[in-house]
Amino acid sequence: MTPELYACQGSGNCFKPWLAFHQLDRAFELKIIDVLAGEQKSPSYLKVNPLGVVPYLVTETGFGIGESNAMLWHIAEDTHLMPQSRDERAEALQWMFFEQSKLEPFISPARFFTTILPQQREERASDIAVWQDNALNGLMRLEAHLSERKFVLSSGYSIADIAIYGYTHVLEEAGLTLEDYPAIARWIDDVAATDNYRPLVALGHSASAAA
Ligand SMILES: N[C@@H](CCC(=O)N[C@@H](CS)C(=O)NCC(=O)O)C(=O)O
Numbered sequence: 001m002t003p004e005l006y007a008c009q010g011s012g013n014c015f016k017p018w019l020a021f022h023q024l025d026r027a028f029e030l031k032i033i034d035v036l037a038g039e040q041k042s043p044s045y046l047k048v049n050p051l052g053v054v055p056y057l058v059t060e061t062g063f064g065i066g067e068s069n070a071m072l073w074h075i076a077e078d079t080h081l082m083p084q085s086r087d088e089r090a091e092a093l094q095w096m097f098f099e100q101s102k103l104e105p106f107i108s109p110a111r112f113f114t115t116i117l118p119q120q121r122e123e124r125a126s127d128i129a130v131w132q133d134n135a136l137n138g139l140m141r142l143e144a145h146l147s148e149r150k151f152v153l154s155s156g157y158s159i160a161d162i163a164i165y166g167y168t169h170v171l172e173e174a175g176l177t178l179e180d181y182p183a184i185a186r187w188i189d190d191v192a193a194t195d196n197y198r199p200l201v202a203l204g205h206s207a208s209a210a211a
Contacts, residue, residue: 003028005071006048006056008035009204010116012108012166014055017071018203020162023196024079032204036117068166069096072159081159088153092160095152099163102138106131107167110174132175139181142168147183150190157194165191170200 005021005028007014021028033039033054041052049056049066057071058064065071076082083089110131113124121128142164145152152160169188172178178185191197 001058001060001062003060004031004058005029006031006033006045006054006058007203008033008040008054010200011035011054011203012111012170012200013068013104015200015203016068016162016166017055017057017075019165019198020072020075020081020159022198023162023194024075024081025196026075030204069100069159069163072096072162076159081157081162083153083155083158083160085155088155088158091153092158095160096163098138098141099166102141103135103164104167106135106138107171107174107176110135110176111167111170114175115173128175135171135174135176139168139171139176139184143181143183146187151187157191161187161191 003021003026005014005017007018007030009032018030033045035054039045040049040054046052048058049064051066053066055068055071056064056066057074059074065074073082083092110128113120113128151157152164165188167174168184169191171181171184178188192199
């Protein structure tokens with residue numbers, strides 16, 4: 001069967017496997033779940049993913065995978081997006097866990113209440129300030145790392161970049177500024193120049209899911 005990617009528009013986590021499929025020129029079926037309308041908790045979707053979140057990947061064998069970075073690992077197997085050596089694969093995992101612990105938990109909610117649901121921005125202002133503050137450590141660490149190499153791994157562009165790019169490239173939508181992070185800004189441009197790149201705004205807007 002064709003892999004099925006359940007995703008919502010605008011989400012950095014959903015963007016990651018979607019971008020990887022495009023960059024590898026692999027066919028997949030995109031199934032849009034409207035999270036703002038609560039579709040992720042509908043009985044029909046809970047049958048697909050009992051955790052009731054997106055993204056969710058049903059592979060060509062019908063195997064279900066949650067967690068965007070786990071999906072990247074599965075999609076990239078045996079491709080140029082997977083680091084080749086054991087050390088580099090471990091380093092990729094290190095950065096992918098870093099993304100989920102030091103960046104995504106702060107940039108994602110700050111962005112959600114700043115840009116996706118701006119009507120709640122004022123009400124959540126103090127939470128947003130805390131999330132923005134908590135993101136700084138991770139961003140400074142990433143800035144230092146990227147000031148010494150073109151991509152996250154010295155060996156070149158990989159799923160570690162895609163994982164980190166998901167939310168870092170939209171940090172200004174979380175009320176943060178790239179002016180503080182020149183190496184990250186340069187890296188964002190370099191990722192956007194990689195083969196078969198598609199922007200986040202195109203997720204769910206293509207005429208054909210695999211196009
Ligand atoms: N760590 C997970 C995060 C999954 C997640 O929180 N997804 C959000 C959208 S980005 C969601 O489905 N939220 C709706 C909900 O929790 O009900 C991943 O990387 O896939």
